Amino acid sequence: MENQKLEVYKAALESKRGELSSRVEALNADKNREHKGALSADSEDRAQEIENNEVVDSLENLESGELVLVNSALKRIEEGNFGNCAECGEAIKESRLDAVPYALNCVNCAK
Numbered sequence: 001m002e003n004q005k006l007e008v009y010k011a012a013l014e015s016k017r018g019e020l021s022s023r024v025e026a027l028n029a030d031k032n033r034e035h036k037g038a039l040s041a042d043s044e045d046r047a048q049e050i051e052n053n054e055v056v057d058s059l060e061n062l063e064s065g066e067l068v069l070v071n072s073a074l075k076r077i078e079e080g081n082f083g084n085c086a087e088c089g090e091a092i093k094e095s096r097l098d099a100v101p102y103a104l105n106c107v108n109c110a111k
């Protein structure tokens with residue numbers, strides 16, 4: 001892949017990484033704040049609070065998972081493997097990388 005193109009993906013991945021890290025941090029802060037306060041005595045409120053925490057947890061897992069992929073894509077850029085399918089080694093289509101710059105697999109292997 002051309003260096004120029006690689007730089008574009010790298011910039012996109014770095015900004016995505018910044019965005020995800022701050023979101024994961026915000027979610028963590030949110031959760032800590034809720035955990036500090038005792039749960040409501042009212043059982044309905046309590047159920048709602050627990051549910052909220054579960055939503056925050058699953059969001060956090062989702063965003064952390066994406067962050068892992070973004071970091072691994074940046075590592076692949078450094079190693080010079082970026083843009084090759086982790087499964088079959090074929091070049092991943094640029095249209096796919098444009099949509100998902102941290103895609104690990106080509107369209108065929110992702111199926």
Ligand SMILES: [Zn+2]
Nearest residue numbers: 085088106109
């Ligand atoms: Zn493949």
